[in-house]
Amino acid sequence: MKQKSVAVVGAAETTQMGRIPDMSVLGLHADAALNALADCGLKPSDIDGVATAGESPVQLAQYLGITPTWADGTSVGGCSFMLHVRHAAAAINEGLCNTVLITHGESGRSRVGAGRFGASPSSQNGQFEAPYGPVGPPSMFTLPVLRFMKDVGVSIEELAMVAVVQREWAAKNPRATFKDPITVDDVLNSAMIAYPFRLLMCCLVTDGGGALVLTSAERAKDFPQKPVYILGTGESVETPMVSQMEDFTSSKAFRVSGKKAFDEAGIKHADVDHLMIYDAFAHLPLYGLEDLGFCGRGEAAKFIWERNTAPGGKLPLNTNGGGLSYMHSGMYGMYALQESVRQMRGIAPAQVPGAKISVCHGVGGMFGASGTVIFSNEA
């Protein structure tokens, strides 16, 4: 795509976050959408493009009273919203629509109006993974880690440190679910979930949502908020079954998506001021840092241990506290995007001073899919 041709002009999360038993999934989508529309001074009738995952874009359009000329229901897990941003930018540039609303809402904890879990027994996952007892992400997303730790040389203490550092960021964020400091020992003494993963290495399960409004860079200047430009984007998918991931020490989808985004953006890693890497579990920032090229193979754990990604470090990472401490409704990608937009607007609770470029990298499924969006706050 053409750099900086499209911008985020509206961005907001749901009014509440955490435990919201009085709102359904659809209600959370709508709450986030209305907040994002208010943020940019638009009404639903001003929107002519819709994209969402979890709910159908048909449902979203009808519920909000939108008549779109473009709809995208790409649903590849938690990074779907990164893909929506990418597809929306292409659609706006192609003239398929002018103003796109992307929404997320999920009743991850309360399960109000939520669908059911589980693969059909005749699907590939149902035949070749489900019979062996996986219970959702905690026992599937974690499966590659022992191989990663052995082959690249990562200790359990280093894995625990990922959660410790992210809690430091969360402490600066009033909306974060967990703000109290933790130590490596705290992580290693928390309940065993799926060896080697302990509770504090796993994400939260909360209710919430978020929404974005995108339009052309030309129009973006006329909106009340500082425009946040799309500098580059990438996406890829690999496998619905984690057992069939090509290499347990590196995500092919991460590598492909990340390279595409960096190539489009025309930037070097040293140009990046702020980084979000979807962290459903503590190992994901390690894969992300290496597969996106911020660290060499086997260097990410030490990079985090040496506080390069911590407050005051040279590469601020997951500055909202991440899925480990901020919130995680199930499809966390929207919250990573929201934090990148806040950082580019200069209004994040843990603002990185003078940040001009933010990289936001998402994962979908269990290393199944990936989307990367690179933002700039300079026209």
Next chain:
Amino acid sequence: MDRVLPQPTPETRHFWEGCKAGELRLQRCVQCQHSYFPPRPFCPGCGSREVEVYPASGRATLYSYVINHRPRPDMGTEPHSIAVVALAEGPRMMTNIVGCPQTPEALVLDMPLQVKFESFSDAISLPLFTPAKA
């Protein structure tokens, strides 16, 4: 509670019939000789439809695993392994490692394993793996 079991499709029936017969059946491309799993009637390496089913050796090594401490109701009450094994022929598959303690000390990466079929219904036996005898 009954074990969660697969429902074979026309493309996978040979695999599950093989498990019932005590044979781990893989597929191989006649054109490029690529061995692959899960089953499908064409080669994911080159796209050729000229593929054959063959019995694998049943030998594997332990590629990675977790020990699930919150078992699903059909998996009993004790922590158990969920593993990915690297078959001698190349492909990897998810399974459980059985016949040894479900501990990090007993489950060592790259240890040699041997397939062991366990019957769960008239139609379905699952390919599980045990430590190979020295």
